[in-house]
Amino acid sequence: LAKTTQPISMDSYEGQEVNITCSHNNIATNDYITWYQQFPSQGPRFIIQGYKTKVTNEVASLFIPADRKSSTLSLPRVSLSDTAVYYCRTYNFNKFYFGSGTKLNVKP
């Protein structure tokens, strides 16, 4: 059974790069890895998705090692508005497994 685990919380300061790692030891061959951002009273919002190696878009990068048992979301130069809960999620055969979320607190 796929299971994702991630740190409960992280603190950072404005302008720093933040890396959040998610473990998914039982990831299956066909699983994709997706990261979401959630603000209070809102639903999760898609950030980035990948299968292997590195993926980059306008807001983040996603690093996935060769064994794919973990993934790291990298947020460059965070601002106060990046304070939110970040979820990793694996997808396999129409089943979705979310981590418990990492609460990122960005300080001035």
Add this chain to the structure above:
Amino acid sequence: EAGVTQFPSHSVIEKGQTVTLRCDPISGHDNLYWYRRVMGKEIKFLLHFVKESKQDESGMPNNRFLAERTGGTYSTLKVQPAELEDSGVYFCASSQVLLTPSEQYFGPGTRLTVT
């Protein structure tokens, strides 16, 4: 373009009562998903519709939960009778054709409190 909407935003009911949650997906999205987050735990998948058909309902906790999507548009999730452990936030999401894992758009959720 309107996003995924859910109604109500918050519902407080007593144990034993019935509650119906509604989700309106993004227009044109055939895939509709229900998830639930119980306090302090991860978001869990409940079920997946493709148009009006249930593709996968393996995540539904028990037969007190009934989901429908008549006509392949909006969906309802009924809990009858509600129990204390049903409290949590229920999210709905929708996506387009599922050829590869496509981006899911989430609604704001319905916070259900069973007392």
